[in-house]
Amino acid sequence: MNRTLAQWAGQARWRGAWGWLWLVALTGCRGEQSMLNTHSPTAQAIEGLWWWMFYGAAAVLVVVMSLAFYAIYRQPERRGAISATKFVLAGGVLLPVAALTPLLVFGLGVGYRAYLIDPEALTVDVIAHRFWWEVRYPGASPGDTLVTANELRIPAGQQVRVRLHSEDVIHSFWVPSLAGKLDVIPGRVNQLQLQAQTPGIFRGQCAEFCGALHAHMEFYVIALEPEQFQRWRQRQARGGRAPEREALKQGQQAFMAQGCGDCHRIRGSEAQGSGGPDLTHVASRYSLGLGRTGRITVDDFENWIVSKEHLLQPQAEMPAYDQLAPEELRSIALYLESLQ
Numbered sequence: 001m002n003r004t005l006a007q008w009a010g011q012a013r014w015r016g017a018w019g020w021l022w023l024v025a026l027t028g029c030r031g032e033q034s035m036l037n038t039h040s041p042t043a044q045a046i047e048g049l050w051w052w053m054f055y056g057a058a059a060v061l062v063v064v065m066s067l068a069f070y071a072i073y074r075q076p077e078r079r080g081a082i083s084a085t086k087f088v089l090a091g092g093v094l095l096p097v098a099a100l101t102p103l104l105v106f107g108l109g110v111g112y113r114a115y116l117i118d119p120e121a122l123t124v125d126v127i128a129h130r131f132w133w134e135v136r137y138p139g140a141s142p143g144d145t146l147v148t149a150n151e152l153r154i155p156a157g158q159q160v161r162v163r164l165h166s167e168d169v170i171h172s173f174w175v176p177s178l179a180g181k182l183d184v185i186p187g188r189v190n191q192l193q194l195q196a197q198t199p200g201i202f203r204g205q206c207a208e209f210c211g212a213l214h215a216h217m218e219f220y221v222i223a224l225e226p227e228q229f230q231r232w233r234q235r236q237a238r239g240g241r242a243p244e245r246e247a248l249k250q251g252q253q254a255f256m257a258q259g260c261g262d263c264h265r266i267r268g269s270e271a272q273g274s275g276g277p278d279l280t281h282v283a284s285r286y287s288l289g290l291g292r293t294g295r296i297t298v299d300d301f302e303n304w305i306v307s308k309e310h311l312l313q314p315q316a317e318m319p320a321y322d323q324l325a326p327e328e329l330r331s332i333a334l335y336l337e338s339l340q
């Protein structure tokens with residue numbers, strides 16, 4: 001063993017590089033938004049199909065590479081001769097038909113079952129907007145409809161019928177851990193079966209490029225125990241909490257004075273706009289724009305309101321309020337944070 005230090009360092013660097021490459025590759029397999037980390041019968045069927053395709057493609061690769069090496073390294077006089085017609089028939093017709101027919105049959109079966117929905121299932125309407133998701137739970141009468149945004153809460157263990165609507169361009173609704181991807185097309189209602197076997201938080205994403213902020217069109221499916229879901233639903237059905245403390249009253253006034261109420265509704269208050277998300281219980285959401293998740297704080301609201309992100313993107317409908325006086329910004333954020 002008399003390798004020089006330089007050789008050793010060179011090898012270690014390569015090993016390090018491979019290690020990193022593997023790590024990066026593996027991050028794709030786990031996590032809150034992965035079709036290899038499945039939590040519903042539909043997603044599991046799709047994952048199964050994916051693995052069949054993966055191993056099938058790997059087998060094809062091995063066969064093709066072996067033939068290539070055979071052609072390259074075997075001496076010409078010892079290579080078996082095969083007629084051109086036979087080669088085209090076997091490699092060009094027989095092999096693809098044999099490989100793709102089972103895939104088609106299997107795939108059609110998975111696809112068919114993915115869109116079977118129990119007629120009794122809870123129905124949720126999801127309306128895609130550039131660049132956010134409106135979520136409506138229809139009630140017995142239109143007045144009882146519960147409206148929220150960017151998150152779907154569902155009871156775990158039950159099927160949910162998601163009706164997909166778009167009012168502008170084509171979007172695509174995709175929660176890889178729970179279901180297949182389905183396009184959201186203006187003028188048409190597509191339906192998807194959604195189910196989570198266990199409670200959990202599953203990330204979804206718009207999967208059809210729809211404009212400058214497409215990458216920010218993420219959303220979350222939050223599966224709750226059925227009784228927890230019922231409690232959430234009852235809480236959300238109430239109007240927004242009227243501010244009691246002076247600071248919050250000022251926040252509400254500033255909210256109206258700045259014109260926020262022209263686009264946002266806070267049920268039970270004067271804010272009755274409809275161009276943007278309903279904010280009646282905005283502070284109880286799991287996520288806020290710009291990737292904020294978990295407990296949403298006053299600072300998160302401030303950051304959202306002034307965000308240059310809106311300003312830089314002409315297609316974003318919410319303006320950036322970057323000239324607000326700091327006290328006014330704070331009071332609006334405090335008011336929003338009280339809307340649990």
Ligand SMILES: [Cu+2]
Binds near residue numbers: 210
């Ligand atoms: Cu999109």
